[in-house]
Amino acid sequence: MELTEFSHDINEWFSGSGPLADIVVSSRIRLARNLAGHRFLNSCSNEEKAEILEKLKSVLMPLDLGDKVFYVSVDKEPELNRNFLVERHLISRHHAMATGPRGAVIARREFFTAMINEEDHLRLQVLKAGCQLRACAEQIDRIDSQIEGRVEYAFNPRFGYLTACPTNLGTGIRVSVMLHMPALKLTNQIEKFMNAAKDMNLAVRGLFGEGTEAASDLYQISNQVTLGVSEKHIVSEFENVIIPEIVEYEKAARRQLLTNDTDTLDDKIARAMALLQNAHLISSQEALFLLSHLRLGLNMHEHMGASTPAIERLCALRASTKEQDKLTIRTINRLFMLTLPAHLQVNYGKSLDATHRDALRAKIIRDALTQQS
């Protein structure tokens, strides 16, 4: 399977649809599993890693997922392709950078990935658009049970599913949601939110996981405790307590902007439009932040009926853009993903230096936001 077969569009989970999509961009659940009878990866020789890889690949490829799957030999892919897969959240940065035999089994519609030989022998993940954690949990449990019928997982009655790092022990589950929270940032409440998340025993990360800054006002919130609490309990706490609370927090900040600080809101939206429509060189970081403000404006219009001068201009632009690039949340997310460094280069067909990437990125965005005459 060639990466260019899907590099020109965004994946389903990033389409801007699903429940609470104005704030919850996507839901993701991953399970960490290891095979009984094998060492953890940091003690494995390359021969043993290759054996694990072959064993798991042969079990995973024929799985019934309701979608075609393809396999990527991560260790044999060039760096650019590995970065491309990281940008699409199909493999982790750790998996891209690790050493030795490793691979990923990916569903064609990109809702499922199995990373083989990441930190654990097997990392399964299911991703969906909007707030759909329960659906993710049901689907990943079905997939996990299918695998469990064919291999023996390392399991201990006291500690549950055994993982290389004790922080994943027990259920091996990591539930995470990607949230778009520009209003909390604009109203200087992000620190407060971070502290509240810490009190709830949650980890907050940037767009691309651990150690990455919150590009484009996107934050990933995930559970830290994996032992002694059932999968069902963790998921229901996210769906019934944590997400509604955070969503309400961001909504209150958006209302606050609209009633008390329209100038700040309009300034951000209008500047974003002006720069994105006119810039000839734009870095990935700058594009992400500016696109975030367009997304905020459109969502506030659609979900809160907001109508400020800048939002009106944004809506007028929406009506006049080219049909295929109709300015919707999906278009913004598409621009967001397709202008990431590895996406730009995969689609261009060769590697580009930073200046050429910035020029190409600016052109793609400019073209999409051009008014029809």
Added chain:
Amino acid sequence: MQCQICQKRTATIHLTEIQNGARTELHICEHCASEQGIATHSQMSINELLSHLLAVQPSDEEMFGPAEKDLVCPTCGFTLDRLRKEGTLGCPADYEVFEQALLPLIERAQGGKTSHCGKVPTTLPTDTKKFVELSQLRQQLEEAVHDEDYERAAELRDKMKQLE
């Protein structure tokens, strides 16, 4: 991923430098970063957090005596010292070999919990399944008593009796 400078520790800092249009990437550990004078104020990584938790514990000798300090996993050759440095284990058997050393660490990393609750493999022997189920019920019972939900506590106690 290993640190590109010391080739020993795990790289937790990823730097991208763009100079005159040329891009270079460097993946290094916290230690080498501070030696190179690179300031870091990022969130603590999980491995770092674990190493930190391990470091503030009493030494192996203080905690377990000289015999445990020299304990080596017969399956993978892993030692407590490596665990202290790397934060990850060598093989599934380590959870039994180093159970005593791991318990306080697990308790801290897992919000005070030390036993599994949730999915179990369908292929487990019936006795083991029963053991897991009983320990989960015991945990739920403690929570119900803590929440003063005595009706639920009575239900859970009856369930446990049936299982036993």
